Structure formats: structure tokens, C-alpha cells
Amino acid sequence: MAVINSINIETFRGISNLKLDNLAEINILTGDNNSGKTSILEILQSLEEPDSFKIWRTLLRRGTFINRGLSYYEGFYDLFNINDEKKIIKYNVQSEEKNIKVVITADKSEEEVRIKPETEFFKESYSQLFEDGQMEFDRVEILSKLDLKLYINENKKDEMVLYENQIQISNENQELDNELKRNIVYISPIRHAEGGLFLNNVLDNPDLYEEMLDILKEYDDGIISINYDSKNERGMNRGVYKILSRSSQKALPLNVYGDGMKKAILLMSAVIKAKNGILLLDEFETAIHTSAMDKTFRWILQTCKKLNVQVFLTSHSKEAIDKILKCAPEMRKDMAVYTLSKVNEKSVARRLSGDKAIEVQDHMGLELR
Incomplete structure (x- = not known):
């Protein structure tokens, strides 16, 4: 994986002269609304094919x-x-x-x-x-x-x-220049509701598939399997993913499940899709219940480490940031928290290591956001 070490944004949308140095394997971006969190993810996503306007068409916030x-x-x-x-x-x-x-x-x-x-x-x-x-x-x-x-x-x-x-x-x-291309996966806060998943990547990785099923018991403790049903029972032009669970008499389409299950599957499948690349998670905690955060987030971080994935996450949630920082103690050395703000029309960022962020939040009573 070609890790990104630093970003210097002179001007983009509302960002002016923002520098993010010493980037880590896991980077948490927080700060007030309009401080530039999503804009940073857009800059990173553009690196998928930086020499073409084609990628920029997908970045329009419409x-x-x-x-x-x-x-x-x-x-x-x-x-x-x-x-x-x-x-x-x-x-x-x-x-x-x-x-x-x-x-x-x-x-x-x-x-x-x-x-x-x-x-x-x-x-x-x-x-x-x-x-x-x-x-x-x-x-x-x-x-x-x-x-x-x-x-x-x-x-x-x-x-x-x-x-x-x-x-x-x-x-x-x-x-296009193939040497400039990167494997970059971006997940918006509402992607799970739109139905887009990367389950083909999951089904091609049996070991990770088994691990995923274990995590998904946090959302449905009777889950047995996830499979692709190519039958056109509803007159659609494509099949659907179905979940077989002991809680129902037959496999049910994924879309009948709640947003928590959909978001968890989306996040975990995106990790596998991003192998040897970069994963961008905007408001990563959306739809994930607090009771399932520890186990879900731990699997995401540990699997990103295993698959050589550099991660950038944005969040407003104090609780979600705390969960990420503490769910996998052995990985705090690989984490950094960037708090974004505006000072005199300029964009600035405060960087804290994972350990320092916990100290600031727990022992000094200071806000990371």
C-alpha cells in the first residue's frame, strides 16, 4: 500500500491553506460543520484517477x-x-x-x-x-x-x-496514466440506504466472510449466511442478496432489514473492496447502534490493518470517536485525530495521536471535536 503521508490543500470549496501532515494508517477527521471534513475526503477520492475529470463528476454533491x-x-x-x-x-x-x-x-x-x-x-x-x-x-x-x-x-x-x-x-x-490510479473506496453517510454493497468481494474471501457473519450476530443473532439470489422473482433485471437466519422460515432480502444491518455489511464489505488501497468513511457511525459499535469498529480496524488499507473517517459524534479510539487498544499507535477549524478565514487542523487524544478527552476534559 502506498500510504499517503501528507495533504496540502491551497484552495478547494471553502478550504484555504489547510495542511495535514504525518498522516497515520487510521485518520479521524472531526470539527464543526463546514470545517472541511467531507471536502478532504473528496480530494482523496479524486486520487482514484487524478488525471481525469471523469472522477470529479462523481464528487459533485448532488x-x-x-x-x-x-x-x-x-x-x-x-x-x-x-x-x-x-x-x-x-x-x-x-x-x-x-x-x-x-x-x-x-x-x-x-x-x-x-x-x-x-x-x-x-x-x-x-x-x-x-x-x-x-x-x-x-x-x-x-x-x-x-x-x-x-x-x-x-x-x-x-x-x-x-x-x-x-x-x-x-x-x-x-x-489515463495507470501509474496514477489507486484503489479508493468512498462510503457516504446514506450509501447503505441506497442499496450499494460490495458483497461479491466478501463472497470471494471465505475466511473474512465467516468473520463477518460473527460480527453480524450483533444485529441478528440467528444469522446463518448471506447469498446472492439470481432468480428474478420480482420482475427485476438483477438478483438480490438474501440473508438466511434462524429467526425466519426462509431467506429474506437484505432490504427488509434495518439500517444498522445494512450499514454494517456495507462497511465491512467496503473494507475488503479497499484491499491495498484507501477507505473513506464519511460520518462512519451513521445507523450503527452504540451497543454494536465496539465489535463492528474493532473488526473494521483490524481487517484494514490485515489488508493494508489506509483509513480516513469523519464524525461529529463524541461517542463514536471514543469507540473508535478505544475498541482496539493495540492499534492506537496507528491512529491520529485531526480537529478542523477556521481561523481568520484560513483552515487549520490540530493533530493528536491516538493515545494523546484519549488523554485529552478522558483526563483533561477537552473536546476533540
Whole structure:
């Protein structure tokens, strides 16, 4: 695993001149709202394919934003600091093997564009207006335009032009640098509710599968197995994962279980998926009941160590941070807690080792958050 040693974010969203040095194997990010925790995870996720705008499309904080009437133009524009006249993203990541400096620029202008119903970029945005007769079928509009360029270590790697109301991006065949790619797995606070899991990775690892089942007894003490049912009983185009438990007469689809079970399976399967890579867990404690935290978190940390996974977690919860710090005492030497804050419009971080964080919290009565 190529461990990331430091991150220097000069400007990204609301972050300005933030440095995280001496990163550990397990890094806990905490702090007030809007202090930059999720933004740091986004920077790290971009390292999956840092030389392409393709990865940045997945980082737009809109979920299904296109379906809500918001365009790629708006999504990308929000990546830049709203207060800066010159739109630029700049960050530097130092790992054991290389130093990667990323710069993204955006030049905003206006351009006359001919809008037609069949124009792919705008078809969905304007289709209802065309149908209702509120817009002519062939017209010229003056649209805002973003000219984006992406540089790695001062070499231009990608570029893209976006117009306001653009909801599609062509799938260009860009040649990427395989040496820059990393295995990075990001889990959002609501991912478990969306149904995305990595169970195929689990089922390919029998020993870890058995360990997982033991942990999941915290959520269903009668659990026997998790299997993929390829039968199309509900008319869907794909099968479903089912849990066989002594508490029911037949295997039940995972989606009938509570959020705690779903989140635990998601987190544990993500650990296995992230083997020899980086795992990013945003508000990692969401949906996990406090009674199951110790055993679940211990397995996650110990398995990350076993599989060479560097971990970055964010949390607001004092209790969840305390559980992470204390669930596996032998791993405190591999932990660091970063408390983020803003001072005079600058982003700052206080770093504490795992042992020091416990001392500060338990014996000095100070807040880590």
C-alpha cells in the first residue's frame, strides 16, 4: 500500500491553506460543520484517477442532482471557492512513492449557443418547455460557459467545456496514466440506504466472510449466511442478496432489514473492496447502534490493518470517536485525530495521536471535536 503521508490543500470549496501532515494508517477527521471534513475526503477520492475529470463528476454533491433540475455546470462551479474571483483548485498530496500536485482552472465566459430539441447537452433541460410551447424549437441563447483544465505536476492532462443547463457529458476516450490510479473506496453517510454493497468481494474471501457473519450476530443473532439470489422473482433485471437466519422460515432480502444491518455489511464489505488501497468513511457511525459499535469498529480496524488499507473517517459524534479510539487498544499507535477549524478565514487542523487524544478527552476534559 502506498500510504499517503501528507495533504496540502491551497484552495478547494471553502478550504484555504489547510495542511495535514504525518498522516497515520487510521485518520479521524472531526470539527464543526463546514470545517472541511467531507471536502478532504473528496480530494482523496479524486486520487482514484487524478488525471481525469471523469472522477470529479462523481464528487459533485448532488446525488441525483440532474433529476432535480441542476446541471453539471452548477455542480462543477460549486467545487471552487465562491469568494475567489479567479476560479482555481490547487492541492498537493505526498505519498511514499510520489508527490502529486493537482491544479484545476475554470474560466467563465458567455457564448451564443443554438438550442434545438435534439441537442443532447440540453435536451432534458428544455424538453418540457419545448413541449409546452414556452420555447421555440430552434433558437439562439447567450449561455454562461466554463472552460475547465486539469494539470498534474504542471502537465495538462484533461480539459472540458460546460454550458449552463448542460445535463450530459460526452464519454470521451481519454488515455489515463495507470501509474496514477489507486484503489479508493468512498462510503457516504446514506450509501447503505441506497442499496450499494460490495458483497461479491466478501463472497470471494471465505475466511473474512465467516468473520463477518460473527460480527453480524450483533444485529441478528440467528444469522446463518448471506447469498446472492439470481432468480428474478420480482420482475427485476438483477438478483438480490438474501440473508438466511434462524429467526425466519426462509431467506429474506437484505432490504427488509434495518439500517444498522445494512450499514454494517456495507462497511465491512467496503473494507475488503479497499484491499491495498484507501477507505473513506464519511460520518462512519451513521445507523450503527452504540451497543454494536465496539465489535463492528474493532473488526473494521483490524481487517484494514490485515489488508493494508489506509483509513480516513469523519464524525461529529463524541461517542463514536471514543469507540473508535478505544475498541482496539493495540492499534492506537496507528491512529491520529485531526480537529478542523477556521481561523481568520484560513483552515487549520490540530493533530493528536491516538493515545494523546484519549488523554485529552478522558483526563483533561477537552473536546476533540
